[in-house]
Amino acid sequence: xxxxxxxxxxxxxxxxxxxxxxxxxxxxxxxxxxxxxxxxxxxxxxxxxxxxxxxxxxxxxxxxxxxxxxxxxxxxxxxxxxxxxxxxxxxxxxxxxxxxxxxxxxxxxxxxxxxxxxxxxxxxxxxxxxxxxxxxxxxxxxxxxxxxxxxxxxxxxxxxxxxxxxxxxxxxxxxxxxxxxxxxxxxxxxxxxxxx
Numbered sequence: 318x319x320x321x322x323x324x325x326x327x328x329x330x331x332x333x334x335x336x337x338x339x340x341x342x343x344x345x346x347x348x349x350x351x352x353x354x355x356x357x358x359x360x361x362x363x364x365x366x367x368x369x370x371x372x373x374x375x376x377x378x379x380x381x382x383x384x385x386x387x388x389x390x391x392x393x394x395x396x397x398x399x400x401x402x403x404x405x406x407x408x409x410x411x412x413x414x415x416x417x418x419x420x421x422x423x424x425x426x427x428x429x430x431x432x433x434x435x436x437x438x439x440x441x442x443x444x445x446x447x448x449x450x451x452x453x454x455x456x457x458x459x460x461x462x463x464x465x466x467x468x469x470x471x472x473x474x475x476x477x478x479x480x481x482x483x484x485x486x487x488x489x490x491x492x493x494x495x496x497x498x499x500x501x502x503x504x505x506x507x508x509x510x511x512x513x
Contacts, residue, residue, distance in 0.1 A: 329365070336369040340376055355488055357381040360441055360472070364389060367419040367426065367449070374427025381484050382432045384475045386441040387449040389418040420448050425457040431487045433465045435475030463487070 340356070343349040354377040358366035363385030370380050430453065434446040446464060453462055465483055467475050 332365050333368045333372065336365055337373055337376065340369070344376075351376055352378050355379040355381060357383070357484075358385065359383045359476075361386040363387050363441075364419065370426035370428055371419060371424045374425050377428050379488060380426055380428050380430045381488065382430070383480075383484075384435055384438060384441050384472055385432060385446060385449070387418075387445040388420045420445075420452050426453070427457070429461040429463075429487075431463050431465070431484060433467060433476060433480045433484065435467050435470035435472060437469065437471045438475060440472035 336356070340349075340354055343354065344351065356366040356370060356377050356379075358381070360383070363382045364387065366380060367382065367385070367387065370377055432446055432450070434441075434443050436443065443466065450462055450464060465480060467477060467480055470477065
């Protein structure tokens with residue numbers, strides 16, 4: 318949170334670089350490793366976490382995005398979107414936001430991605446997730462990208478108890494509990510996932 322609030326507008330790239338420095342510190346001091354590091358973000362924090370993963374593919378093993386605001390290049394100049402209006406001071410108006418917009422970059426993350434989106438989210442609309450996933454599967458395996466759409470939910474109610482359980486299952490299964498293939502099989506058999 319401190320990293321995010323101390324850099325605004327065009328200097329937001331600083332928050333991304335600081336995030337990478339924190340992850341690298343954890344690896345350097347053996348607190349973690351690339352194979353066990355997970356970045357998790359909520360809402361507009363997805364811009365920082367995702368862009369960090371894109372800048373150094375493979376630095377983390379998993380990226381967990383909750384109700385992500387991802388398409389700043391298209392929505393940054395649209396004052397009709399609530400999140401854009403409320404966060405303009407922090408993020409600026411980025412019609413040319415390539416340095417911090419994951420969708421505009423369209424590069425791989427080098428990790429598995431789990432996204433929870435809310436069907437009726439007006440602050441971080443579902444099309445943000447759709448645009449990002451579309452760009453992502455063009456450059457990395459679609460088998461490593463999962464999207465959980467919470468029905469009848471909005472930005473305030475999207476992360477219900479089931480959504481949190483699914484995220485934890487995603488993270489824990491990969492770390493010695495059946496592997497990614499086991500999680501994939503479990504998802505296909507048990508849940509109404511939108512797998513893109």
